[in-house]
Amino acid sequence: MGLFELSLKHLWRNKNRVIFLLWGIIIGVTTIVTLYTITFSMEQEISDKFDQIGSNMIIVPNSESLSLNYSGVTIQGGTQKMVELSDDALDRIMSIKNSENIAVIAPKLLGTLETDGGKALAVGVDFAAEFRMKKWWKLEGKKPGVNNEVILGSNASSILGKKVGSKIVIGDTELVVSGILAEMGSEEDDALYLNLPLLQKLLNKEGSLSLIEVSALCYTCPIEDIVMQIANKLPEAKVTAVLEAVEARKVIVDKFSALARTVAIIVLFIGFLIVTNSFLAAVNGRKKEIGILRSLGFKRIHVAVVIVLEGIVVSLFGGITGYLLGTLLAKWLAPLIAQMEVLIAWDWKLGIISLILAVIVGIFASIIPVFRAVKQDPADSMRAI
Amino acid sequence: MTFIAVNNVSKKYEIGSELKALDNVTLKINQGEFIAIMGPSGSGKSTLLSILGVLNPPTEGNLIIDDIDVFKLANEKQADFRREYLGFIFQQFKLLPYLTAVENVMLPLTVAQISKKEKLQMAEKVLAKIGLESKLHRLPHQLSGGEQGRVAIARAIVNQPPIILADEPTGSLDTKTGQEIIEIFKALNEDGHTILMVTHNKENLEHVKRTVLIRDGKIVN
Numbered sequence: 001m002g003l004f005e006l007s008l009k010h011l012w013r014n015k016n017r018v019i020f021l022l023w024g025i026i027i028g029v030t031t032i033v034t035l036y037t038i039t040f041s042m043e044q045e046i047s048d049k050f051d052q053i054g055s056n057m058i059i060v061p062n063s064e065s066l067s068l069n070y071s072g073v074t075i076q077g078g079t080q081k082m083v084e085l086s087d088d089a090l091d092r093i094m095s096i097k098n099s100e101n102i103a104v105i106a107p108k109l110l111g112t113l114e115t116d117g118g119k120a121l122a123v124g125v126d127f128a129a130e131f132r133m134k135k136w137w138k139l140e141g142k143k144p145g146v147n148n149e150v151i152l153g154s155n156a157s158s159i160l161g162k163k164v165g166s167k168i169v170i171g172d173t174e175l176v177v178s179g180i181l182a183e184m185g186s187e188e189d190d191a192l193y194l195n196l197p198l199l200q201k202l203l204n205k206e207g208s209l210s211l212i213e214v215s216a217l218c219y220t221c222p223i224e225d226i227v228m229q230i231a232n233k234l235p236e237a238k239v240t241a242v243l244e245a246v247e248a249r250k251v252i253v254d255k256f257s258a259l260a261r262t263v264a265i266i267v268l269f270i271g272f273l274i275v276t277n278s279f280l281a282a283v284n285g286r287k288k289e290i291g292i293l294r295s296l297g298f299k300r301i302h303v304a305v306v307i308v309l310e311g312i313v314v315s316l317f318g319g320i321t322g323y324l325l326g327t328l329l330a331k332w333l334a335p336l337i338a339q340m341e342v343l344i345a346w347d348w349k350l351g352i353i354s355l356i357l358a359v360i361v362g363i364f365a366s367i368i369p370v371f372r373a374v375k376q377d378p379a380d381s382m383r384a385i
Numbered sequence: 386m387t388f389i390a391v392n393n394v395s396k397k398y399e400i401g402s403e404l405k406a407l408d409n410v411t412l413k414i415n416q417g418e419f420i421a422i423m424g425p426s427g428s429g430k431s432t433l434l435s436i437l438g439v440l441n442p443p444t445e446g447n448l449i450i451d452d453i454d455v456f457k458l459a460n461e462k463q464a465d466f467r468r469e470y471l472g473f474i475f476q477q478f479k480l481l482p483y484l485t486a487v488e489n490v491m492l493p494l495t496v497a498q499i500s501k502k503e504k505l506q507m508a509e510k511v512l513a514k515i516g517l518e519s520k521l522h523r524l525p526h527q528l529s530g531g532e533q534g535r536v537a538i539a540r541a542i543v544n545q546p547p548i549i550l551a552d553e554p555t556g557s558l559d560t561k562t563g564q565e566i567i568e569i570f571k572a573l574n575e576d577g578h579t580i581l582m583v584t585h586n587k588e589n590l591e592h593v594k595r596t597v598l599i600r601d602g603k604i605v606n
Contacts, residue, residue, distance in 0.1 A: 001488055001491045001492075001494075001495055001501065001504060001505075002495060002501065003495060003496070006484075006492075006495055009483055009484060009488065010483050012483075013482075013483030013484075013524075014483055288479070289481060292475070292479050292481065293492070294440070294464065294467075295438060295440055295467060295471075295473045295475075296467070296468070296473065296492050296493045296540070297464050297465065297467045297468025297469075297471075297493055297496065297544075298464060298495070298496060299461045299464040299465075299496070300460070300461065300464075301461075302495075302496050
């Protein structure tokens with residue numbers, strides 16, 4: 001029997017006392033794991049949402065001509081001949097190193113069309129990509145299904161005098177309004193949205209694009225890197241990061257992180273106090289036993305090793321239990337707190353960190369009790385016996 | 386030849402006022418002696434035993450064991466000394482309740498630089514010697530008072546210390562069981578162990594070679 005075995009036997013045959021020691025560690029680790037897991041998952045979820053809500057990059061052709069504005073984005077054009085991008089830009093964007101971070105690519109062609117209701121700002125889009133990117137769009141009617149179905153901004157609908165189901169005639173082409181967008185207070189209210197290939201054909205601009213909006217999942221990568229990679233692939237274009245979205249995301253993520261850190265530190269400190277107190281009580285209750293060990297020839301260091309080993313074993317057990325409970329609690333609590341679907345995964349790295357953290361707390365918490373134990377006068381021990 | 390020399394030892398405690406537990410005690414003990422220390426409660430018997438056990442330094446005087454001035458040793462050397470020279474048998478035996486009989490006996494060997502197998506063999510051998518080979522893996526509460534006493538004796542002698550200190554080893558036992566314990570002490574003494582036993586029981590005196598009477602912190606015989 002060695003010191004480690006002696007520690008284990010003491011713990012094993014004093015389960016009630018061990019449970020008393022354990023609860024402080026378990027509560028501490030569980031709370032930290034729960035908080036961290038929920039916060040991290042919410043950060044990721046929020047980040048993903050931000051990445052998916054709207055574009056965070058705009059790609060426009062390089063041009064020194066006059067500019068016009070669409071959707072808050074300045075693009076060149078005006079009365080001069082517009083310089084445009086070509087369709088193959090989409091493939092080149094997908095060939096960048098961080099292509100897995102690209103969530104949505106929404107190409108657009110802008111132009112004006114003479115309709116039976118008057119002149120309209122026409123925007124050719126890939127409807128599937130557009131609806132994925134613009135989650136805020138509220139549509140009266142239905143999404144366009146076939147090639148000649150279009151949607152109208154709320155102003156365009158009033159000016160052109162068209163409703164859902166109305167026909168719009170452009171030369172020989174007859175279009176059907178499948179839906180009308182709710183008012184958004186932006187240039188989008190004035191536009192007529194139609195299928196990109198159809199507008200390219202109507203404007204005789206097959207293969208041309210006016211701009212490309214890109215939504216990238218930038219939780220794990222800086223958006224500047226992606227901008228740089230796309231710019232390298234599209235030397236004819238100007239790639240601009242829409243920093244507002246990124247900055248807004250960063251602010252919220254940072255606030256969550258700060259909250260989690262603060263709570264974690266407070267919980268860690270309280271847990272440390274509880275564990276120290278529990279260890280102290282346990283050591284005080286073992287005065288007689290320490291006296292017996294000292295009389296049998298145990299040195300101070302031997303007594304200290306026995307107590308610290310017990311602290312480490314209890315902490316390891318508390319760390320494992322805390323991690324398991326914390327993750328399970330996070331799985332249950334996260335949707336309630338976040339008010340959204342949050343995916344909580346078993347993270348083995350967090351498990352290892354929990355163990356290390358618990359052991360560090362256990363070792364530090366046993367320092368004062370160990371000092372008390374080893375400073376115990378053998379004569380006092382003898383009296384206790 | 387004197388093996389243990391208690392030289393002019395006094396022990397004072399400050400409990401509100403000064404209390405002199407031992408007053409200028411001198412005692413010479415030869416190797417192989419079996420000594421009973423007797424006296425009324427509060428006379429200083431247990432204090433003397435704790436000083437002889439190198440657990441409680443005297444306020445004055447010194448303790449020489451095997452020509453070593455033991456309280457001049459550094460604290461950690463005193464622990465080595467206790468392990469090498471002394472075996473303790475406490476009042477009510479004080480076995481650790483969470484260890485089995487054989488584990489309790491192995492305790493003094495815990496920090497010894499020998500293999501676990503050797504430690505186990507030594508503990509089993511000593512327990513067999515005192516007739517407990519069938520109860521090696523019983524916890525203390527599963528043993529009778531006499532059996533606990535024998536485990537305590539086995540624990541005291543497992544590392545072959547020359548000196549055994551016993552504090553009222555028969556105090557909590559019935560007469561017959563107490564007698565069995567004393568018989569074991571006699572056998573150990575015949576094997577060469579020096580035994581110092583604090584006792585209240587006058588029946589034990591017929592088995593010892595010398596009796597030391599203490600009253601009011603002084604040796605009176």
